[in-house]
Amino acid sequence: MSRESLDKRLEAIVGPRWVSARPEHLRAYGRDAWPRTYLLAREGVALKTPELVVWPGRLEELVRLVKLCAEVGVPMIPYGAGSGVCGGVHALHGGVTVSLERFDTIGPIEPLDRLVRVGAGVIGQHLEDALGRQGYTAGHFPSSIQCSSVGGWVAGRGAGQCSSRYGKIEDIVAGMTLVDGRGEVHHFAPRPRLGLGPDPLHLIVGSEGVLGFIPELTLRVRRRARHRRMRGLLMPTVGAGLRAIQRIFAAGHRPFVARLYDPLDTTVNKGKGTGTAERRLPAFLGRGLSWLKGQEPIEALLRQAMKGGLHRPALLNRAVDALGKQALLILGSEGADPSLVEHELAECLVLAAEAGGDDLGPAPGEHWLEHRHAVSYKLSPMLSLGAFVDTMEVATTWERLLPLYERVRRAVADEAFVMAHFSHAYEDGASIYFTFAGWAPELASREAAYDRTWQKALSAVREGGGTLSHHHGVGMSKQAFLRDELGEGGMKLLRGLKDALDPAGLANPGKLGLGEGPSLPGGAAALRAEVRS
Numbered sequence: 001m002s003r004e005s006l007d008k009r010l011e012a013i014v015g016p017r018w019v020s021a022r023p024e025h026l027r028a029y030g031r032d033a034w035p036r037t038y039l040l041a042r043e044g045v046a047l048k049t050p051e052l053v054v055w056p057g058r059l060e061e062l063v064r065l066v067k068l069c070a071e072v073g074v075p076m077i078p079y080g081a082g083s084g085v086c087g088g089v090h091a092l093h094g095g096v097t098v099s100l101e102r103f104d105t106i107g108p109i110e111p112l113d114r115l116v117r118v119g120a121g122v123i124g125q126h127l128e129d130a131l132g133r134q135g136y137t138a139g140h141f142p143s144s145i146q147c148s149s150v151g152g153w154v155a156g157r158g159a160g161q162c163s164s165r166y167g168k169i170e171d172i173v174a175g176m177t178l179v180d181g182r183g184e185v186h187h188f189a190p191r192p193r194l195g196l197g198p199d200p201l202h203l204i205v206g207s208e209g210v211l212g213f214i215p216e217l218t219l220r221v222r223r224r225a226r227h228r229r230m231r232g233l234l235m236p237t238v239g240a241g242l243r244a245i246q247r248i249f250a251a252g253h254r255p256f257v258a259r260l261y262d263p264l265d266t267t268v269n270k271g272k273g274t275g276t277a278e279r280r281l282p283a284f285l286g287r288g289l290s291w292l293k294g295q296e297p298i299e300a301l302l303r304q305a306m307k308g309g310l311h312r313p314a315l316l317n318r319a320v321d322a323l324g325k326q327a328l329l330i331l332g333s334e335g336a337d338p339s340l341v342e343h344e345l346a347e348c349l350v351l352a353a354e355a356g357g358d359d360l361g362p363a364p365g366e367h368w369l370e371h372r373h374a375v376s377y378k379l380s381p382m383l384s385l386g387a388f389v390d391t392m393e394v395a396t397t398w399e400r401l402l403p404l405y406e407r408v409r410r411a412v413a414d415e416a417f418v419m420a421h422f423s424h425a426y427e428d429g430a431s432i433y434f435t436f437a438g439w440a441p442e443l444a445s446r447e448a449a450y451d452r453t454w455q456k457a458l459s460a461v462r463e464g465g466g467t468l469s470h471h472h473g474v475g476m477s478k479q480a481f482l483r484d485e486l487g488e489g490g491m492k493l494l495r496g497l498k499d500a501l502d503p504a505g506l507a508n509p510g511k512l513g514l515g516e517g518p519s520l521p522g523g524a525a526a527l528r529a530e531v532r533s
């Protein structure tokens with residue numbers, strides 16, 4: 001079928017206004033915030049795009065659209081808000097990108113069951129604002145809350161900054177509607193503690209669009225906390241900080257934030273407005289922070305680091321190790337009863353002090369709380385200097401956590417400058433959030449360094465017994481290692497679900513290791529469009 005013919009048939013379903021082949025739409029809806037694409041786009045490399053973008057607004061329209069694409073064999077790529085950072089929405093085989101942003105309704109809260117029905121296209125901050133006006137919260141606060149959608153949270157198995165207390169999205173979602181790759185509709189109603197075999201709901205959470213579309217969800221909500229207390233502590237080492245957090249959770253406490261910064265990240269965060277960071281950094285980095293005061297701290301640090309030696313990451317990482325070993329720990333407790341909030345925080349402080357923590361008072365915690373959604377999209381200055389910057393969030397058990405952190409740092413020390421913090425703590429383990437930065441003067445060498453960094457980092461995670469992702473998902477950046485993570489049995493289960501719900505393989509093809517996709521981290525070749533003279 002020609003594109004023009006498909007245009008007309010889609011317009012008959014959703015209306016002419018909601019179908020577009022305009023180049024600016026194809027570019028905007030053909031990618032997410034994966035830093036890999038920035039490397040290419042910055043250099044003017046043409047990227048693959050969908051052939052059309054469609055915006056259905058009702059369930060009936062979505063069903064008809066999917067059935068049409070299945071009938072004529074056109075790939076379909078579900079699209080939320082485009083805030084993903086792993087390349088999960090790239091149209092590797094052309095086709096139609098289907099945006100769910102018009103599914104933007106928020107239903108009334110059921111006060112007895114504390115449930116709310118939400119459209120997949122609702123932006124997270126809009127949801128929290130609506131719930132907050134009624135005294136409720138979903139408890140899901142990703143850094144991207146102002147630019148990510150509820151459907152994206154579920155498709156990518158996301159986590160908010162308060163997951164230690166409220167759980168990840170799989171703990172918050174109670175029901176959903178799925179339109180599979182054939183156009184069949186499946187309603188999964190909320191059911192408490194299902195006892196009838198496997199729960200289909202949780203086979204779909206985290207499926208990243210390869211099984212179909214999730215236009216509507218039912219979420220659990222809670223009463224908003226009325227009281228909150230924050231604290232910052234300086235721990236003598238990263239290991240001491242991790243011991244403190246582990247003991248806090250083993251004792252049964254559930255602070256809504258327990259966040260530990262490694263020595264470099266501690267320097268960046270602890271020194272805000274005090275001059276501490278400048279005094280503790282090596283001279284060339286300290287001068288850079290002073291010179292760039294008022295800019296976003298990590299960006300400022302990386303910009304100056306590039307001028308001071310980012311092209312020699314091993315040397316720079318060794319210089320950073322000279323900063324010292326102290327690690328900043330942020331703790332926060334919240335709830336309805338002020339006495340219980342005070343008691344929990346006091347108990348947490350005792351355990352942290354027993355691990356060697358020095359109480360810095362509430363200011364560091366309050367500063368984190370005020371700026372916790374200050375996501376930086378200021379990559380252009382770093383890219384213009386020939387840098388690549390990316391993040392990797394992994395998780396493992398308490399016993400393996402510190403060795404995994406050290407293993408990853410060693411693995412990439414020759415390729416990229418690296419810093420990290422620990423967050424999303426639970427009784428059985430926690431997440432590590434790494435930030436990598438590297439430099440190279442030309443695109444080819446920059447891409448090679450980027451791919452080597454990811455290859456070495458993910459290999460270190462696999463060898464160290466960690467999981468490849470805690471909340472960013474798989475996308476294109478990690479799927480080369482997905483088979484190692486799931487095992488052959490897990491991949492057979494995933495392929496079985498795909499065959500049952502999307503037998504033609506048209507829903508987000510080439511993702512989650514299903515169908516043709518990149519075989520190595522990065523997947524640059526899969527992104528590039530064919531340029532014809």
